[in-house]
Amino acid sequence: MDRYGSDTYGRSFADVYDEWYGDLDDLAVLIELLAELADGGPVCELGVGTGRIAIPLAATGVDVIGVDASSEMLARLVAQDPLATVTPVLGDMVDDIPTGPFSMILIAFNTLFNLTEPQRQADCVKTAAQRLRAGGCLVIDGIVPEVHEMGVAAGLVVDDVSIRELCIDKVVLSIARHHLETQMAEGQFIEFTETGGVRLRPWKARYSSPDEIDAMAHAAGLALEYRWASPERAAFSATSRRHISVYRLGSTGAP
Ligand SMILES: C[S@@+](CC[C@H](N)C(=O)[O-])C[C@H]1O[C@@H](n2cnc3c(N)ncnc32)[C@H](O)[C@@H]1O
Structure with a gap:
């Protein structure tokens, strides 16, 4: 990112x-x-x-x-x-x-x-x-x-999408990508609202x-x-x- x-x-x-x-x-x-x-x-x-x-x-x-x-x-x-x-x-x-x-x-x-x-x-x-x-x-x-030995060996990247919030006028999705080899993770919380449009909240971490x-x-x-x-x-x-x-x-x- x-x-x-x-x-x-x-x-x-x-x-x-x-x-x-x-x-x-x-x-x-x-x-x-x-x-x-x-x-x-x-x-x-x-x-x-x-x-x-x-x-x-x-x-x-x-x-x-x-x-x-x-x-x-x-x-x-x-x-x-x-x-x-x-x-x-x-x-x-x-x-x-x-x-x-x-x-x-x-x-x-x-x-x-x-x-x-x-x-x-x-x-x-x-x-x-x-x-x-x-x-x-x-x-x-x-x-x-968590140590994913197989993942580390294969240089695997794990992607994840989940719902943080779901209500009548708002949805917050979490998308994340974990690079197991480098212990890096990064993602975005994406907020959709009818009145406010789209709001991105990026994050990045090295575990x-x-x-x-x-x-x-x-x-x-x-x-x-x-x-x-x-x-x-x-x-x-x-x-x-x-x-x-x-x-x-x-x-x-x-x-
Ligand atoms: C996960 S929050 C934790 C806040 C608080 N310690 C708590 O436990 O609620 C991480 C905090 O670190 C700050 N931060 C991130 N990188 C930083 C840096 N290089 N130097 C100082 N603060 C930093 C962020 O702005 C944020 O407020």
Whole structure:
């Protein structure tokens, strides 16, 4: 997908993000977990979006800075945070991570995969580690990509079309293409309405496996401390489709 930049996702999804993804998790459980890991703060969330997590996390009493490449996403955050409890930073999640040092840096809900080159993901993890205080943690939440061994061997591309919404005056279709060999996925949500015509919402992601993320973290001087399958701290197993991984920086800091 050409002309896809770091702000494309936010520009395309900001208006529907909370409606579509606002109830992804039991937020109370997730926030309790993150507040415990934050250990008093300060916290930085990379790809903070509309503040789905950052605003309730700040309400627990920790200072939260949120970085996002999309002014549309940050405008939603600011509108939903009248007391300005979260500090928004318009910038890139690799190049513009504030100095900190932070007790916790969070990369939630597949946001690492918005960086569509593995090297940029590694650079993000490395820079995040350098912005942690000694003993701080990096939390990464993402799906576990399914491994299609046959597909990888054949260089298979998997196409998918499904219906997201179907009502009397609106249809939202999801079309996606997965390039199994390169672990790239891209797609469009296509909205048809009688009054508004057609609206496209493009997305693009490079999925990395937990093992690949572990290697990035290891190279950045971080050690895996916990890996859960859910915010409820369900045990992670070979069949888990999601991981919440906590990487800890040692007492001597990042290399
Ligand atoms: C899937 S959303 C997650 C939002 C929020 N963390 C949550 O869990 O609800 C990904 C966010 O990352 C932002 N993003 C994508 N690429 C980015 C980049 N290179 N630098 C900073 N933010 C980026 C998008 O604008 C979007 O707000």
